[in-house]
Every structure is written in structure tokens, then in C-alpha cells.
Amino acid sequence: MSNYFSMEAFDYDDIQLVPNKCIIKSRKEADTSVKFGSRTFKIPVVPANMESVIDEELAIWLAEHDYYYVMHRFQPQERAHFIKIMHEKGLFASISVGIKDEEYDFIDSLVKQNLVPEYITIDVAHGHSDYVIKMIHYIKDKLPDSFVTAGNIATPEAVRELENAGADATKVGVGPGRACITKLKTGFGTGGWQLAALRMCAKAASKPLIADGGIRHNGDIAKSIRFGASMVMIGSLLAGHEESPGHVIDIDGKSYKQYWGSASEVQKGAYKNVEGKQMLVPYRGSIKDTLREMQEDLQSSISYAGGRDLNSIRLVDYVIVKSSILDGDK
Numbered sequence: 001m002s003n004y005f006s007m008e009a010f011d012y013d014d015i016q017l018v019p020n021k022c023i024i025k026s027r028k029e030a031d032t033s034v035k036f037g038s039r040t041f042k043i044p045v046v047p048a049n050m051e052s053v054i055d056e057e058l059a060i061w062l063a064e065h066d067y068y069y070v071m072h073r074f075q076p077q078e079r080a081h082f083i084k085i086m087h088e089k090g091l092f093a094s095i096s097v098g099i100k101d102e103e104y105d106f107i108d109s110l111v112k113q114n115l116v117p118e119y120i121t122i123d124v125a126h127g128h129s130d131y132v133i134k135m136i137h138y139i140k141d142k143l144p145d146s147f148v149t150a151g152n153i154a155t156p157e158a159v160r161e162l163e164n165a166g167a168d169a170t171k172v173g174v175g176p177g178r179a180c181i182t183k184l185k186t187g188f189g190t191g192g193w194q195l196a197a198l199r200m201c202a203k204a205a206s207k208p209l210i211a212d213g214g215i216r217h218n219g220d221i222a223k224s225i226r227f228g229a230s231m232v233m234i235g236s237l238l239a240g241h242e243e244s245p246g247h248v249i250d251i252d253g254k255s256y257k258q259y260w261g262s263a264s265e266v267q268k269g270a271y272k273n274v275e276g277k278q279m280l281v282p283y284r285g286s287i288k289d290t291l292r293e294m295q296e297d298l299q300s301s302i303s304y305a306g307g308r309d310l311n312s313i314r315l316v317d318y319v320i321v322k323s324s325i326l327d328g329d330k
């Protein structure tokens with residue numbers, strides 16, 4: 001555990017990446033694509049697998065336009081139908097599962113129907129668990145062709161154990177989310193040091209990592225890549241769109257959308273083991289424009305990194321500037 005005592009704790013707002021000489025004539029030349037599993041996606045960004053962030057219609061649009069997506073698991077009975085619909089359209093299917101007993105029956109039912117989702121994400125709050133390891137083994141045994149991401153986790157030990165169990169990728173982030181109250185209710189998590197936790201996990205990882213939670217600005221995507229992420233999962237920043245599932249709410253002439261945590265009372269329908277809240281996020285128009293802007297900003301990041309693709313970002317120097325990067329805006 002000495003790792004943690006000696007570790008420098010920092011987060012997205014504490015870091016600035018250091019520019020290198022630019023080698024491209026235009027940002028259009030910068031390639032933001034990323035291979036994840038057997039597919040290549042436009043940008044290393046995936047909307048969070050939350051009911052307030054993604055629904056079937058958005059999943060179809062994302063898959064059609066070469067974005068990675070992960071469908072949530074909160075309408076469990078719809079998942080088999082969802083896989084069928086995606087495959088009928090010639091699109092990849094990417095679903096989430098939990099670890100309760102009935103999820104084993106669900107996996108069995110997919111096998112029986114010969115429904116093989118291209119991607120399966122094991123989505124639980126505390127992913128460093130024997131029960132997650134058991135589920136990884138089960139899925140890899142029954143659906144060996146599915147790419148399995150397991151999470152969420154916070155430590156190098158967890159990365160190693162889940163990778164050794166057969167996970168094809170792991171998802172890092174316990175408690176940094178915008179709708180999260182885990183850090184307040186339990187005292188645990190990576191809230192406030194998510195980027196440092198990502199760096200620690202990346203040192204142990206031999207397979208791709210997804211950085212999950214805490215992204216507040218587009219530049220945080222490049223920072224996640226620098227510290228070891230292959231893919232970046234985003235909730236609140238992608239929840240305020242026309243296509244997002246939440247209702248539009250108008251207050252004092254401004255529009256907002258509802259964003260609720262997957263462990264919130266709203267999601268659970270009961271106040272039991274609640275570790276999330278509901279909140280409003282500013283309405284931001286179409287998600288298509290936001291994703292395009294994220295791509296353009298990443299192209300700029302690549303140019304500042306002095307390269308032509310995302311790999312160049314992984315190599316840049318950085319400076320720790322402790323909560324001061326927004327000072328100039330005050």
C-alpha cells in the first residue's frame with residue numbers, strides 16, 4: 001500500500017500538457033481514430049452506459065456513425081431484442097450486464113438464441129470483486145467472441161486481477177462522476193485524484209483502459225489519453241442534448257436536461273444503497289455537434305502534441321499546476 005502514501009494525487013484541473021513542435025499543416029490531418037476490440041472508432045469517447053445518457057435510438061445513431069457506445073442495463077428484458085435489432089441493421093451490439101444470479105440466466109439465454117454481442121461491459125460500482133471475476137470467467141466461457149470490459153475499479157491490483165480473469169479491457173473510476181455521492185457517503189473512491197488513479201492503473205495494465213467519470217472539459221479527454229486511457233467514458237457532459245433521454249426543463253429562460261446517477265433513488269425506485277443523485281445539466285443542442293467539437297479539439301491536441309495521431313499525446317510532458325488552470329478565467 002506504500003504506493004498510495006507516496007503517490008502524487010492530482011486531477012484533471014491540476015495538469016497542463018506541454019506542447020511539442022507541430023508537424024502538420026492543418027488540424028484536419030490529425031487522426032483521432034482509436035481501435036477498441038476489433039473495431040475502429042472515430043474518437044476515443046463513449047457516452048456513459050446510464051439511462052439518462054443513452055437509449056436505443058442514440059445507440060443506433062452512434063453505431064451507424066462509427067462511434068463506440070455501451071447500452072445501459074436498466075431495462076434488462078430489452079437487451080436480447082436490442083442485440084437482434086442492431087444485428088438486423090448490420091451494426092455492432094454493445095450491452096451491459098450486472099453480476100446478480102439472473103444475469104447468468106441472461107447469458108445462457110443469449111447462448112441459446114445464438115445472440116453474440118460484439119461488446120459486453122460488466123457494470124458494477126465495486127468491480128474489484130470475486131463476483132465480477134466469476135462473471136468474467138462465465139462470459140468468456142459461454143461467449144468467447146464477445147469483447148469484455150469489466151469495472152469499475154481504482155487500483156493496479158484490480159486491473160491485474162480482472163485482466164488475469166480474462167477481461168479484455170478494464171474501466172477505471174470509482175466515485176469521480178458528476179452525479180456521484182459515493183465519496184461523500186462511503187469515504188472511498190478516486191474523486192479528486194481520478195487522473196492519478198488512471199496513471200497508476202495504466203502502469204499495471206496490459207490491455208486497454210477506459211477512463212470513466214470526471215470529464216468536465218474537452219481537454220480532459222486528451223489528458224486521459226496522456227495518462228493511459230484508450231477510451232474515455234463521459235456522462236454529464238453528454239447528457240444535456242436533444243438526443244439525451246432526460247426531459248427538458250426550462251428555468252428563468254434557460255433550458256436544462258435531467259441527469260441522474262445509476263445508483264440514484266430515481267434510477268432504483270427506492271432509497272436503498274443510494275450512491276447517486278439527480279441534477280440538471282445545461283441543454284446543449286444536438287450531440288452530433290458536441291461530438292464533432294470533441295473531435296476537432298482532439299485534433300488540436302494532437303497538433304500541440306507534435307504528432308499525427310492519438311499516440312503522440314501519450315508521449316508528451318506535463319506540468320502539475322494544482323487547481324490553477326482556470327485561474328486566468330476568474
Ligand SMILES: NC(=O)C1=CN([C@@H]2O[C@H](COP(=O)(O)OP(=O)(O)OC[C@H]3O[C@@H](n4cnc5c(N)ncnc54)[C@H](OP(=O)(O)O)[C@@H]3O)[C@@H](O)[C@H]2O)C=CC1
Nearest residue numbers: 098099100123124125126152173174175176182262263275
Ligand atoms: N463508477 C462509480 O463510481 C459508481 C457507479 N455506480 C453505478 O450504479 C449502478 C448500480 O451499481 P451497483 O449497485 O453496483 O449494481 P447492482 O445493484 O447490480 O449491485 C452489484 C452487486 O454487488 C453487490 N455489492 C457488494 N458490495 C457492493 C458495493 N459496495 N456497491 C455496490 N454493490 C455491491 C450488490 O449487492 P447488494 O446490493 O445487496 O449490496 C449486488 O449484488 C451501476 O451502473 C454502477 O456503474 C454506482 C456507484 C458508484
Ligand SMILES: Nc1nc2c(ncn2[C@@H]2O[C@H](COP(=O)(O)O)[C@@H](O)[C@H]2O)c(=O)[nH]1
Nearest residue numbers: 048177178180213214235236261262263276
Ligand atoms: N457514484 C456513482 N457513480 C455513478 C452513478 N451513476 C453513474 N456513475 C458513474 O459516473 C460516470 C459518469 O461521470 P461524469 O463525471 O462524466 O458525469 C458513469 O460512467 C459512472 O461510472 C451513481 O449513481 N453513483
